[in-house]
Amino acid sequence: MKVRIYQLITTLVLALVISTTFAQDRRTPETRIADALAQMPAGNLVHLERVMGELADLGPEGFTKLSQMLVAPGTGDDTAVRFAINSLARYSSAFGREESRRMVEKGLIASLVSHKDNEVRTFLLNQLNLVGSNHSVVAVKKYLSEEAMTEPAAQALVAIATRDAAKALFQALSGAGDASRVTLVRSLGELRFEESVKTISTFSGSANQDLRKATLAALANIGHPDSYKLLLKAARDANFEYKPSNATESFLVYANRLGERGEMNECRNALKAIIKYTQSEGKLHNHAVVLSLYARHFDNEAMPLLLKAVDSGNKEFRYAALNVAQNSGGASATRQWIAKAESAPAAVRAEIIDMLGRRGDELAVEFVRSNLNEASQEVRKDAIEALVKLQGQDAVPVLIDHLVKGKDPEVSKNALLQLISRKHLAPLASRMKETSGATRAVIIDAVAARGGNAWFDEIFAVTGSENADERNAAFNALKNISTAANLDALIELLLSAEDEKEVQQVQLAVVEAAKSVEAEQTENGKLLSALKTTDKKERIISILPEIGGDVALETVTEYFNSSNGRLKEVAFEALTGWKDYNAAASLYKITESSTGDYRSKAFSSFVRQVRTADLPDDQKLLQYRKIMPYASGAADQRLVISAIGNLKTFLSMVYLEQYIDNRELQQSAARSIMRIALPDSDGKNNLSGQKVRDLLQRVALVISGEESDYDKINIQNYLERMPKEEGFVSMFNGKNLDGWQGLVGNPITRTKMSKEELAKKQEEANGKMYENWAVKDNTIVFNGKGDNLCSVKEYGDFEMVVDWRITKGGDSGLYLRGSPQVQIWDTALTNVGAEVGSGGLYNNQKNPSKPLKVADNQVGEWNTFRISMTGENVTVYLNGELVVDNVPLENYWDRSNPIFGKGFIELQAHGSDLAFRDIYVKEINTDEIGLTEVEKAEGFVSLFNGMNLDGWQGNKTDYFARNGELVVQPARGGQGNLFTEKEYSDFIFRFEFQLTPGANNGLGIRAPLSGDAAYTGMELQILDNTAPVYANLADYQYHGSVYGIIPAKRGFLRPVGEWNEQEVVADGSRITITLNGNVILDGDLVEASKNGTVDKRDHPGLLREKGFIGFLGHGSELKFRNIRVKDLIR
């Protein structure tokens, strides 16, 4: 609230605001470091920048204090400190942060002295890799002489890369041991420190192999002419072969460095030396280096070498040369290559043409084109491919002409397919007539590849050709060029074709032509009509799965049932290959009623169809469980188990538990359970709870195979961050009725009984229970007589899952909190209105009592309920379909009152046999809504139960609970604010809020129940800062500000309509507000008001020690949720 636009006052006090609100930070350095460390790691870069800015402000003394907190690995946890120091170095390494970079650099050096542990000192030196400058050289230098520190110190100096740094490395060489020398020599090489050449050279004879290698590499890097002899000798000693000393490579590097330094004579000599020593077969890859170096440093001088190289008998070497040639020289080089190609043998000529294509110089077009007529097929092939690269679509006419000549049909086709689009088809297709055989086939292929259905008739005619190539191409083309208009011709061809492959091609074409024709799914379709009369029924039946439709399905099922031999098999294959889920019922029947091959194939097809069907996961699980008993062996079972792994439901996971100890099925089951329980790639859709934890732990023990180490890590990581909640708990152990009891009266009559009377009746009812209810095959069954089966425990808010099955005429239900009921009945009982389906809240009178849709499975099959009850509202999913959407369950026993707060879950009996299995319940504790596990442990409590305003006082009209949110709608006509029932003094208050455009509310703290809370207590503004009407407010009026006292930072509200998270810490006179992870206000009330408040108004409530927390509404709609508090006084 409190947007009062006193423009004048705003302007007048602006100066004052600036001088008083940015009050000096009075925290000690220790406190400031501790505060910063508490924020490590920062959640986002804005937050990080802010904390790093604070740390940088601490100066070198602060940095030293921080670094004193580093400890050797294994001796304590300094994670936050390392986060801070490393990030500070990174932060300071950015452009324009010279000042803080100097500070960090100084700090690092000072800290190095005070630490003894090598790992810690290495960590500090590593930071200098980022921020070190010439200032650090003197300090870092002394670590070079400690063998364990040489490496990190040298790395820092290499990063610093100044002349002083190089000198320091050089000076350290004398007196260093071999291990340190290797590092120092390498570093001097990297810095190319010339003065060190002489000294380094003396190590070339060292007995230490690493030092010799480093020496040669360093001398090569430096590239001084004086090193020539030494490096050449080393390479010759290595016979110019690969040796771990890298002597050969060092000389090659050296040659390049000479060129880079402008020592052209030496460079040329070196390259010539390499050529001399690398002529033999095994060393040509080193010879090849010369070619690229020549091209780099001497440009055109490389040409003779390159031209000579392609005379080599070694293809690798020729290609190495041609790869260099591809990118060097200008037009004259192109001409020289053309001349070379003209005189070269065919294989080399082809290779040069290939290079000219990649080179892309159009000068070569004519030459390349002239090679299309060469005798060598290899040359022609490379010429065609080069022409594509050189000319693009301009090459199309030439390539068509070449194709028509009939020499290179395949290569020409591949080239044309890269170039032609539909607009090129006419000139190509027009040549069909003048060609024959393979060439004609290529034209047909190309026209088909671009979907040229304008040439259907011409190509269709070729299906009658005597020439095998033409004929094949024509049949093969049909599927790409057929449309509905061609259906008659295609069906005729289908029934007249003789070759089996040709029949298949026509079938594909028929599918293309018929699939978008709706009439083909009816009795009158051309295909179904043809089916009736033809004696080649198999040819049409095997197409029908792709066409689909009920008529086709019935027809095919009928052929399967009533025929024999080949026709039956084809019908069966059609059913197993049906394009959608519709054939599943037929496949189930076949699985159930047949044996052998039919059974196992129908089984796997059924599984595949369920897997790809658009069904809810609950329904898929029921289908898989239905088929599982008919598995022909472990392979079938594994198929089902792995399919269930895609269903992210609790019952799917629980169902798989039985297979985890089965040796043959264990791995499939373990992987599936893991897939179900762990989050998807987007980090969502995971399961949690004790049962999940137990199962995942078992999975981690048994899972094996190639990638299982990764799986185990995933599982472990997930278990570590999984909420510790109980989750779903079984209500039925599958063996007996433990956890259940007989029913006594109803919730109202029971309260009227004395304790003794109730106990006695309960005992009687428990005895009677066993007469009517029993456990059979892991299910609870009812024999048609007697009372409800009642849970021993009472439940308030909960979610439950349960499977149920009824027989014909069945009528039952589930009582929630002792009250009827979520309906279960046979939808055939239309005399009582059962056609609406199961799942409805049958006894409701004011609220909906019917389900939203019929989602029942056939009588005799299992169904799955997922029910949740929060407050008085019930939501029901039946077989994965939403049938009751958050509807209040009315109190059947006392219609004048809402439903009881808690009560038994009962399985209702209504004179018909029925069964239940897999009953699981998860209790929801509304006292803990919105609390994380950490918060619970820290003593936070939830202030809003998501259902009603219990625990609050004041305006309960404009403020109300809906869908777990606290909604503010001022239009409802209430008055005043909403306050907690309890008072709070020092506290942490966390909540989420969602603004509407221009929304204005406020959070009152330490407020009394009456008066203007902004003054009689304090108000922390809640406001849509972005609304135009608020464009000209004073700083202290925007979101998060202690209204009129301390302004908050702006820019951290999420866009209007998104949820924001806020934390308010009120600790004595210090108020800290964090919005979406960013501290937007951190100030002291006493400090901020010691010279008077910035709004120049009287704030008597400012220094109140305690009061209520409340929402101070002023006419705006908005929402709150997950409201929780930790009382710091208690």
Place this chain on the structure above:
Amino acid sequence: MVHKSSTSRRGFLKSALVAGAGLTIIPRHVLGGRGFLAPSDHLTKAIIGVGGMGRGHIPYEGTRVVAVCDVDRLHLEKAKSMINHDVKTFGDFREVLQLPEVDIVHIATPPHWHGIMAVEAAKAGKDIWCEKPMTRTIGEGKKVMEAVNAHGRMFRLNTWFRFKDTFYGLGTDVKPLKKIIDSGILGWPLKVTVSGVTGYDWKFFWSGKHNLAPMPVPEHLDYDMWLGPAPYRPYNPERVHANFRGYWDYDGGGLGDMGQHYLDPVQYLLGKDDTCPVSIEVDAPQQHYDAVGSWRRITYTYADGCRVILDGENKDKDAAYIEGPHGKIYRGFRSDIPNLQDLVKTLPDPEPQITVFSESVQTRKKFALNETNGFYSSTLVNLGIVAVRLGRSLQFDPVKLKFIDDEGANRLISQPMRASWSI
């Protein structure tokens, strides 16, 4: 450092060499000269790094393993047991590179080794098959590209979506996408979004642990050699083998693991095989100096305005995979352009590529994903990693391959190697 175990490793190696002495594989190039291989001939290969990934390289068609190398004796034993002929075993890859009978070297070690090994293999005249990511720094990638080129070697980087297989959530290979983009139907510039929404999982479980306590090195592991060029840090099993991706010194988390898989085809589609973005914007939590953490968003922008967005939190709920001014393509190859699939048929095919490495080795024509385009796609990954680690957005010069006005970032282009290793 662990010198103690290296003596026993030497002993082990000796016996392994003796065991392999009876081997009579004659390399193809001795018989027929290199580059003159009949297509039916088997090329010979050595695999360096035979953990889970490297062992997967044993059965590739058209090649025969003649040597395997690992710094963990248990890995070597397991690999040997999977090969049903005699094979030489090594603990030091440099000994493998000296074998004349080896045509191709497969590098399946953690990424901090890729750069050195690829360069050394090129120096030794071997053709190279390297696991992704190509290298873990831009500087090393450049060296690999240069060495492979200079020595005339064939190089294959092992990700393949630019030329085969269904491309993650797209439900197609890249060919039709390439045809569409090249045809200009979508307009220009393009924006590509890589996120769970478009079908990609960023695998943030590759996050490292903090505050690792030093532990004794197991007898079967040569830890000093495992670290190689990486900075020395006390041993802890969390660092090595299946866990290394969670530490900056060896890889870059999910981005290192999957980045090149996801981004290489994007680079191909956008025609950026020889260039880099000019700016990299990043939104991420603060990163640890050693352990990799997650990130929320990385946005690459090229000079022509094309953008690639890595959305780590799947924030853009309606994001198209590719979006241009005139059309979009979504996950599952859906599009707002009517009949796009039919339209694809009418468009020219992209340039064919060599997609079987043994063919490259024999014809000496470059593999579809080679040292050059592979370098640029690994650079795309590494640019993101540098920005995430530094916690700031960066400007980049694609010609000089340097960051603009950012010395800190430039110091991460080539990171120091522990002596005696250098590249």
